[in-house]
Amino acid sequence: MALDAYTYKNTFDIVKFGEKEYEVLFQRNLVGFQATLYRDANTNEKILAIRGTDAEVSFNGLDDILNDILLGTLGDNWQTNDLQKFYNDMVETGILSPSDKLTVTGHSLGGYLAQLFTIANEDKISHTYTYNAPGLLGLKGTLLNLFGTSNIKSNKITDILAKDGINFTNAMGLNVGEEIKVSGNSHAIKDLTQILYFYDMAISSGVNENAVTQYLSGFYNTPNFILKGSVASIASDTISQIEQIVGKANGANDIIEICNAYENNNVKFNLNLISPTSSVTSFFSGSNLSTPALYALVNLNPFIISGINSNAYSELERYKDEYSKNYVSDKAKMFKALMDTPKVGSYYDDYETGKKISYYTSVTDPDNTDEYNLTDTAYIFGTNKNDIVTASVGKANRIYTLAGDDTIKLTGGSNYIEAGSGNDTIDLSGIKDTNSVNTIYADIKDSKDDKDSGDDIIIGSSGKDIMYGGAGNDTYKAGDKDIIQDDDDGIGSVEFDGNLLVGGTWNEKEQCYIDDNNKNIKYTLNGNDSQGTLTVKFGDKTLTINNYSKEKQSLNINLAEQKGKEIAIVIDTTGSMQDDIDTAKQTARVIAENIFRTNSNQTQYSKISIVTFSDNSIKTIGTYTTISAFQSGINSVFIENGSQEYAMAALLEGMSNFTPDNGLSKEIYLMTDEPGDDNHRKSEVLARARDLKMGIAKMARSADLSQSDDNSVKINIISINSNLNHFKELSDQTGGSFFQPNSLSELEDALFELSNLGTSKS
The missing domain is CATH 3.40.50 (Rossmann fold)
Incomplete structure (x- = not known):
């Protein structure tokens, strides 16, 4: 009135x-x-x-x-x-x-x-x-x-x-x-009226009068980063944030209108106010915060609303597993820092609210080229969307990017990273300091199930990195001293110092498994076949993979007791194969199942490459040592609708995936329905097939020229709906086979016999 x-x-x-x-x-x-x-x-x-x-x-x-x-x-x-x-x-x-x-x-x-x-x-x-x-x-x-x-x-x-x-x-x-x-700093009746409406709302929601005064006057009189301005604006901002949770004011945005709407609609809830003198840890501690408290922490709200159903809370519940105990602890530190005058060395950045404390000086480490900021620990908090973090703020950084497909690319410091669910890329290759120590969780750290797992890429630094990929098809790019701690499902791949780890066969003399691609890579397994610690040595560099399963061939690393086969399946994907591509893919699956059948119990080590060709697009889809990985590769093969078949170039591409002197018998399976457009290169193909090391020294990645392993390649031809007898010369001169089957079942029977012949001489 x-x-x-x-x-x-x-x-x-x-x-x-x-x-x-x-x-x-x-x-x-x-x-x-x-x-x-x-x-x-x-x-x-x-x-x-x-x-x-x-x-x-x-x-x-x-x-x-x-x-x-x-x-x-x-x-x-x-x-x-x-x-x-x-x-x-x-x-x-x-x-x-x-x-x-x-x-x-x-x-x-x-x-x-x-x-x-x-x-x-x-x-x-x-x-x-x-x-x-x-x-x-x-x-x-x-x-x-x-x-x-x-x-x-x-x-x-x-x-x-x-x-x-x-x-x-x-x-x-x-x-x-x-x-x-x-509380109040203005003489105006409008401001005082708004403040009194706030008092009335808060008291009716369970807050005593003194607590309201401590809240409003506390934020007005204390330099802080949470609520600023006049007492009336602090009250108004708080009511607006409360309405984002309650959502019962029918679109009102004025403090008086909102409070009247709550009273008229009999809206009831419980309110806790967090003033600058409050103990933040008393509100945000423990391993299992309530949803209202977690919402307040995530959004840096100095109040907690409970006793009400809220769409905002329902949305948060979808992502509740993302917020680990460490996130809660570190975000509470930011909350406390926002309540006070910043201290030298403080750095907090919250992507969700846009609030940031940045009180530091940029310096360069005299011992290396890394530039960082003069702060004890920098804290960065992302969102449940796709975040990009490129800052290396301090010598120590703690980064949480929650759900979403996040990109984290750092150039300095020692880092603790929780990337949360989603398909994340964590790239620490820009960190050149060998003393850097990094811990990376690419999935939800404390997740109780794998429903939110993602396909992550983790690229290590020059220092020591501890990598947690979690579930999903994860890619690890590791270096010296790194540890792959826990890949929940064992699906993915590992590059060690630029070398793809595929496994190898047992060497009795050296008492370890020798990689069949690079003989300088050696594997030692401590534990049993179901679970153990795999130590990988490459020269003087060491990688440790914990919780490795030989039985499951974790991370596509296959450790076998005998040498098997090295196969390249070469498939024509030009337009003329439109009606036959599914037959070609099924034929490839039959070959792979026969080859990998002996891999399943680790008695043999074999690998298969997939090559496709259409016009000038001649490419290797991938190289695989397990049937599950192969299935993923063959499923990605589709018609490319070209008109030129450069079959000889494709055969040479297939042989480029073979490693000389690794003791594996080598074969190619070519599937096409046309005679080819580069048959002038047939002699080049035959020369390469007789001895891989002839003229391709660049391919001998770890070749020991004193060895006498068989480096010849058998070429098998599968003629689909065409008379391709001119290709028969290739199979005849390399000891391979030529097929022109009348049906797929006939071909499957022949392939079963063929793909189980020709094991390693060693």
Whole structure:
């Protein structure tokens, strides 16, 4: 009502405050003086509202300000006569009866007049409420005599005062009623009204009055990064954030409208306020935060709303496993830091809210080329969307990117990373400091299941990296001293110092497994075949893979007791194969199943490459040592609709995947329906097939030229729906076979016999 008194009304106007309706019975709007008499349409209560200092409302404000100054210096006021006349006129015209009880309210100068009117007419007053009003200390006796009283104390007056900031008006004189000091730094009635609405909402939601004051005044008086501005803006910002959770204000965005909507719709919830003096850890600690508390922490809200169903909470529940115990602990540190003046060396960056503390100096490490910032530990918190983190802020960085397909690329420091679910790429190759120590969780660290796993890429630094890939088809690019700690499902691949690890066969003399691609790579397994620690040596460099399963051929690393075969399956994918590509792919599966059948119990080591050709697109799809990995590769083969078949070039591409002197017998299976367009290269193919080392020294990645392993290649031709007898020369001269089957089942029978022949001589 005190706020509404500043607005001009017509008699009989209806004013609504929330669900309540009030009728305007009388209003007087003189220069410097305005008062309105209202009647509660439901209870018939009469309320007298007296307008206060009008500096922000009209050009008459100068008169009101002068009146306030006179109150402070002389204890007198020009508007007392106006008030007396206003009241007398209402009685004389019958609008009021001399026996009517009034509720009186007023702000500033209006509150002063309300006090004066009340002490002179206590028998006519139910109660009086003033807001930031001057006191009556020093009031002249002549002014009291005007109202026929000399008593200046009343238990019917409540004086509500804003306690923060400088308020000259309420410092003038002594308030004669009960003083209630609330948070507030402004004299304006609008600001004070908003603050009181906040008090009412908070108290009705379970917060005591002192806690509300500590919250509002605490944020106003304490330098912080959470809530800034005036007390009214702090209250307004808090209500807006609360409504994002509650969502029951029907689109209202003003603090008064939101609070009225809650009251009108009977919206109930429990509220905890976190003030700058609160213990943050008391709100955000433990291994299992409630959803309301977690939401407050994630969004850096200094309050917790509980006891309500919220769409915001339902959304958070979808990702609750992403927030590990370490995330909660580190985010609570950021929350605490935001509550206070930043300390030198502080760095926190929260992508969810956009809040950031950056108080550091950039320096260069004298021992290496890494540039970092002078901070003990930098904390970076991502979102459940696709985050990109490229900052290397300090010598120690703790990074959480949660769900989404995230990219983390760092160039310095020692790092602790939780990338969360999704298909993440973690690239630490830019870190050249060999003393760097990094721990990388590419999936949810504390996940209880694999539903949120992703296909991650983890690229290590020049230092020591501990890599946790979790579930999913993960790619590890590791270096010296690195540890692959726990790949939950064993699906994926490992590159060690640029070499793809495929496994190898047992060497009795060296008592280890020797890689069949690179003889300088050696594997030692400690433990049993179901689970153990695999140590991989490459020269003087070491990689450790924990929880490795030989039985499951974890990470496509196949350790076998005998040497098997090295196969290249070469498939024509030009347009003429449109009707036969599925037959070709099924034929490839039959070959692979026969070859890998002996791999399944680790008795033999074999590998198969897939090559496709169409026009000038001649490429290796991949090389595989397990049937599951091969299935993924063959499923990615499709028609490319070319018209030129460079079959000889494709055969040479297939042989480029073979490793000389690795003891594996070598074969190619070519599947095509056309005679080919580069048959002039047939002699080149035959020369290569007779001895891989002839003219291809660049391919002998680890060749020991003194060895006498068989480096010849058998070429098998599968002619699909065509008479390709000119290819038969290739199979005849290399000891291979030529097939022109009448049916797929006939071909499968022949392939079963063929692919189980020709084992290693060693």
